[in-house]
Amino acid sequence: MLKALALADHGEEALARLADMGRLGVPVDSYSYAHGLKACIAGSASHAPASARVREMHAHAIRRGYGLHTHVATTLIDCYAKLGIVTYAERVFAWMPERNVVSWSAMIGCYAKNERPGDAIELFQEMIASDADLVPNSITIVSVLHACAVVNALGQGKVLHAYILRRGFDSLVSVLNALMAMYMKCGCLQIGRYIFDWIGRRRDVVSWNSLISGYGMHGFGRESLQVFEEMIKEGISPSIITFVSVLGACSHAGFVEEGKKLFESMVEYNVTPRAEHYACMVDLLGRAGRLDEAVELIQSMRIGPSPQVWGSLLGACRIHGHVEYAEMACSHLFDLEPRNAGNYILLADIYAQAKLQNQVDVLKELLEEHALEKVPGCSWIEVKKKLYSFGSVDDKNPQVEELQALIGEFVTQMKNEGYVPDTRTVLYDIEEEEKERILLGHSEKLAVAFGLINTSRGEPIRITKNLRLCEDCHSVTKFISKFTEREIIVRDVNRFHHFRDGVCSCRDYW
């Protein structure tokens, strides 16, 4: 009965039946809670009621002495992971008297799902060090690979690759797919391609999707389209994700016509366009400056535009400085995602570009009023398998002054060659000189400087940034790549930038 309720997403009823069991004196067991907990979170539109139900079920399990039963506790970890309540998952994990490979994997997956990839990797290391009988399996490996990909931890990823070979996990397509995705997300496109070829005939739709998106995020639109065509020729049915990937690739490469054709062809493959496909199309059109077309497409949608769709339009307005459409996008976004500070910041940015300081101030007041905080810019770099992170106003790192001075030298050099710092994105109403100083402290510049000092000549510098790369950092990094003859690879929140010899692979289109 409880299992059926879980499958049908009836959490309330599952709780009620469990209460009945107590009242009627029917003994419960670990199965009751495992199914009951699944029912609590399945299919819930909102986290709030699901969270209340899980806690209630958790309390019930504790009262009956099942709170720390291995299967029940593991299910609890997964429930809290899915609800984003990491501290509860940690507490359950810490108190378990017996943990097996599944419990460890659930906890590692919890960190990976909740933007704590560093902790996921650490826990994995703890796991293999803790007990000789505790052996990770393919699911554990896939979770950790995913975590490495998220933080761009290539060194750790390679350690895992070696581990996979030693333990023979390389016979599993799921593991190879995750390995391929990890390499491509860490900037190693060629190795990803190599693994794809090596998988050979065993490749599945996930392998194809990974390769298509891999080429896409590196700006190789042509290759991405080729792989898509190859996939069709081989008789593989493209999935919803295939189209998100290939449309995204068109967007990064500026292939407007190709993208439009693909979008129209979706019905032929029995894939109905969803909001995420519209978001890709709006991004594609908007980025290319075809804002009117983007707006027309939104208005033609039969499904309600998602925040991502309006977000794409807003992003395009920022690139092309379109105040009117930005306001239109925000009139929806402020309703749909009232707590997302990023939307307010983007609009403020657009107002600042248009020199509408009064409007900028209004938005800043709004942000304060709702106690919304901007996500601070953060960049990180891996040196000798250790991650170093930099914040934009980072005074904790004693090396920051040295790093800023180094950047300052490059900037002086650049100014001699006619460069003017792009201070438009600094929203504070302060003197130009002060704005330039803020730009010098941007986290990606600090990370590049750190890389220059702490890696050897000829070695590529790999940086990861949590936001979009700003125009000024883009110009400065191009210069540094030429001046120091270094290859600099930056992964921002959207895509890769390969800087070499003063040129960026995105061809300044991002």
Added chain:
DNA sequence: TTAGGGTTAG
């Protein structure tokens, strides 16, 4: 009859 994973998107 019970527990954990991979591909995408502003």
